[in-house]
Amino acid sequence: MQGKNLVESALDPAKAVYDQIVPAGEPWIYEISTWQYVRMIDVEGNQAADTLFFNAHDYEERYSAQETMRTQGNISLTTGTPLISSQGNVLLTIVADTCGRHDTLGGACAMESTMVRYGLETRDMHACRQSFVQAALGWGRGLEKRDITHNINFFMNVPVTPEGKLTFADGVSGPGKYVEMRAEMDVLALISNCPQLNNPCNAYNPTPRRVLIWDPEV
Numbered sequence: 432m433q434g435k436n437l438v439e440s441a442l443d444p445a446k447a448v449y450d451q452i453v454p455a456g457e458p459w460i461y462e463i464s465t466w467q468y469v470r471m472i473d474v475e476g477n478q479a480a481d482t483l484f485f486n487a488h489d490y491e492e493r494y495s496a497q498e499t500m501r502t503q504g505n506i507s508l509t510t511g512t513p514l515i516s517s518q519g520n521v522l523l524t525i526v527a528d529t530c531g532r533h534d535t536l537g538g539a540c541a542m543e544s545t546m547v548r549y550g551l552e553t554r555d556m557h558a559c560r561q562s563f564v565q566a567a568l569g570w571g572r573g574l575e576k577r578d579i580t581h582n583i584n585f586f587m588n589v590p591v592t593p594e595g596k597l598t599f600a601d602g603v604s605g606p607g608k609y610v611e612m613r614a615e616m617d618v619l620a621l622i623s624n625c626p627q628l629n630n631p632c633n634a635y636n637p638t639p640r641r642v643l644i645w646d647p648e649v
């Protein structure tokens with residue numbers, strides 16, 4: 432099953448119109464136009480990318496984990512997965528994936544959940560929720576804290592046990608693995624390059640990410 436999902440992209444990094452490194456632990460926010468391709472690369476491996484997507488012209492329309500899982504009848508995201516909005520439209524489609532499986536059940540880490548899971552002394556450690564808020568408010572244009580809802584955890588492995596229990600496991604990603612999407616509408620993407628130090632989603636060591644964007648194929 433997993434082998435079928437492993438699809439490489441034919442797009443050449445030298446022809447990308449955008450090529451940026453997102454430092455370890457930092458957020459990234461950017462608009463992607465209809466039919467552009469965006470590739471997120473797990474540069475050093477096992478680095479979760481907590482990601483939100485919005486309709487670039489209406490932030491009320493945003494990524495829905497529920498609609499996405501229901502539409503494809505599967506809880507894992509990979510090649511072929513349409514990422515569905517809260518209004519039932521396709522925001523982007525995953526067109527290539529060399530990792531094979533991405534989570535959308537685990538949510539984003541927050542200072543509160545980190546403290547509950549890992550102890551009071553972790554209370555002030557930076558978390559994805561803070562990165563999301565910082566980037567959303569910095570972006571402005573009406574994007575606010577209340578717009579931060581369902582997210583995707585690219586490159587994060589959250590297996591579900593036969594009893595239905597969620598577990599955070601060692602990553603299935605590795606250095607240079609990537610996921611690539613085609614935008615099906617103008618979207619605003621917000622990534623938190625997860626700063627979490629207390630669980631294996633980042634191999635206890637947050638690392639950078641590379642983001643590439645290509646214009647539509649002519």
Ligand SMILES: [Zn+2]
Binds near residue numbers: 481539559560625626
């Ligand atoms: Zn996180």
